[in-house]
Amino acid sequence: MNNLGALLKYFPAGTAEGEIGILDEVFVFSDELRRIMSPPDGSPYLLVGNKGSGKSALMLFLKSLLASQKVPALVINPSDIDTSAIGDSYSTGDMRRLFRRSLLSAISGTLAANQKGYTDDQLLILNNAVDAGRASPSDFFRLASFLSEIAKPLIKTDLAAAFPKLLKSTQSDVEDAIARVVGRSGFHVFLDDTDQVANPDKAGHLNRVWALILAVRDLAQTTPNLRFVVSLRSEVWNRLRNDSAGQRDQTDHFNSLVVPMYTSEEHVGRILDRRMALAAATTSKGFLSSYDPFFSTTDARAPKSHERRLWKDLVVVRSRERPRDAIQLVHKMASLAIEEGKEKIDEAIFHEVMPQFSETVSGQVAQEVERECPQAGEIIREFAFADYDEIGFTLTADAAKSSFKRILSRTGVTLFGRLLRQDSEDDLFDLWRLFYAIGFLSARVSDSTQQNGFAYLSPAHEPRLISKSRWNDMQKVLWEVHPAYRDYLIAKQVQRQRETGLAFKKPHRRNKR
Known part of the structure; x- marks a missing residue:
């Protein structure tokens, strides 16, 4: 068994009930x-x-x-x-x-x-x-x-x-x-x-x-x-x-x-670090980082991105702030690397896993809100063709509004049992509010106190952000598709191009998410 076998012990498939044997090691206080x-x-x-x-x-x-x-x-x-x-x-x-x-x-x-x-x-x-x-x-x-x-x-x-x-x-x-x-x-x-x-x-x-x-x-x-x-x-x-x-x-x-049960990227990162440290402790010594026994490089690029980021960051930002997502993503990468006869996870493995993983979590979030909005999955797919700017899967408030307006004109959307009207701004904001609340769209604002110069508003703390009365506030926000869903949208863009032969605007993923 190579080092990846040890990694699978601490990043198993399945649910928490399957981790009872390691819970006293991996549990991180919340x-x-x-x-x-x-x-x-x-x-x-x-x-x-x-x-x-x-x-x-x-x-x-x-x-x-x-x-x-x-x-x-x-x-x-x-x-x-x-x-x-x-x-x-x-x-x-x-x-x-x-x-x-x-x-x-x-x-x-x-x-x-x-x-x-x-x-x-x-x-x-x-x-x-x-x-x-x-x-x-x-x-x-x-x-x-x-x-x-x-x-x-x-x-x-x-x-x-x-x-x-x-x-x-x-x-x-x-x-x-x-x-x-x-x-x-x-x-x-x-x-x-x-x-x-x-x-x-x-x-x-x-x-x-x-x-x-x-x-x-x-x-x-x-x-x-x-x-x-x-x-x-x-x-x-x-x-x-x-x-x-x-x-x-x-x-x-x-x-x-x-x-x-509020979780954060920081908490998911602590869980990831703890499990990596436990897995690394079972391997030979001499590694500078607990990630080194399992990854071929210290950093990698996300699909369609030129920016290199630490492996921890790549996994955490795709976790949707859910520990189970982070554990499952590492499990899938380690399993595929073993299947392909590799000693460590490399960038190619990450690129191979992410589209399917992204499609899975896109389907999960659509299923979670299926009763509130039966068309959620179709709406997510429509965002593959939104009018993004040049810094990633990012929309201005006006562009996001246009995207929802286009979706309502093309698709009959039901929200909480009510058919939304194409010409109703109130209905448009109601739909936008749902996709903000479930974390599909993140609200990014300027913040000079942060290292990167920006921060993200939480739906839990700003539940009433999206409304006609706060349109001026909404225009100060950049609206980003969460990283967990982007690779699925990229796959949909590629599929559309193959089917139609038409080029589409490719988002350049230079932002930090």
């Missing part, structure tokens, strides 16, 4: 862990973030951390929750009641599967509650009392002894987070991928997700020390807030309980 470590009495926390943002890894690490202190903690997945008794026509109240029973049964079944440490009476309580359909109210009452009784508090601990492989800075940050909640008893339940209890794209199924959240709150309120964290994809939470069906008005009651 502020969200500090907040979800101890949910308040009587309420769950909702951990909301994009697919691949690290929600599952955070839950799995926290479960492991709690287990190291003998604090009971479980991760419950949708497959553990019996939904067979829930019909499509059921009211939210009926589903809420059935989910309460199913959740308690799932908790009971998980505990009963590990029979160590329980008395015969306790095992009887667990086994009686396993079958939600047959268990009586008294069975669930006894189970709730039992869960409250076995809750334990967090204590101050020497994390270096419990997790010796953790990054030192992460050890320190986690110890600080523990110190803030020392003494609070809890039985912790982490519900991951919650939206999978339903088909959010099917009419009425959002009510299932909502009923589950309400059932979780019911159990937290009626069972002392039972502490829940529920993970949701951002687009599903946004649908719950905006969908007109069901009791959407109640989402306001949960706003203070939402923990947004």
Whole structure:
């Protein structure tokens, strides 16, 4: 096995669940862990973030951390929750009641599967509650009392002894987070991928997700020390807030309980550095950088670009600020290099991987907002032929406006169930706002305090930037297609040229993104 084989260990394909064996090595602290470590009495926390943002890894690490202190903690997945008794026509109240029973049964079944440490009476309580359909109210009452009784508090601990492989800075940050909640008893339940209890794209199924959240709150309120964290994809939470069906008005009651899973390029870079360092430690010594054992040069050029950039930067800017994207991109490059018999990843491998990778993430983001805008994929493809300026995939506000206007004139676009009108500026700005919110278009502004002289506005901090009333502000912004999607657009440009024989304006990629 060459060095790339060692790299694949720390950059595997798949999801966080497949990384349990290396999680205590690769985990990098994020502020969200500090907040979800101890949910308040009587309420769950909702951990909301994009697919691949690290929600599952955070839950799995926290479960492991709690287990190291003998604090009971479980991760419950949708497959553990019996939904067979829930019909499509059921009211939210009926589903809420059935989910309460199913959740308690799932908790009971998980505990009963590990029979160590329980008395015969306790095992009887667990086994009686396993079958939600047959268990009586008294069975669930006894189970709730039992869960409250076995809750334990967090204590101050020497994390270096419990997790010796953790990054030192992460050890320190986690110890600080523990110190803030020392003494609070809890039985912790982490519900991951919650939206999978339903088909959010099917009419009425959002009510299932909502009923589950309400059932979780019911159990937290009626069972002392039972502490829940529920993970949701951002687009599903946004649908719950905006969908007109069901009791959407109640989402306001949960706003203070939402923990947004914000990631940044800096955080993705730290994750990348940590995994590279771990992989490099398994190879021969003498390399100047942890990237050197795996890459043939210190830097490379992106497809169709003349600018050389460090490998870390090339990967990070294409991650969409999602750790999973960065891990998958390195995995794909290492796998292809091994397949082609190369000892290291080189620029040619990067150029070969990026078009397909870019197409994949373009399809993913279109799928994520398919219910809000079924034509999202077609709109993304249309941006291959926008009127870009000479410094990359960059548009002035006027050029971006013209692009959306052209798209509306060519394509029937539906947004949140409403057909957009070609002649409506309000509709145009609504569509623009969506593509800004999902990160397809980045808002770049001048900033003399930054090394490169510019910065990017975050949709989370500037959600109302795109509107007719702020047109003057919008004209001060350059609108860039995110780097993760550019190689897919380049492939579409090349395809169009082959099909028509017509030349198109090629963006020169000299900007830093």
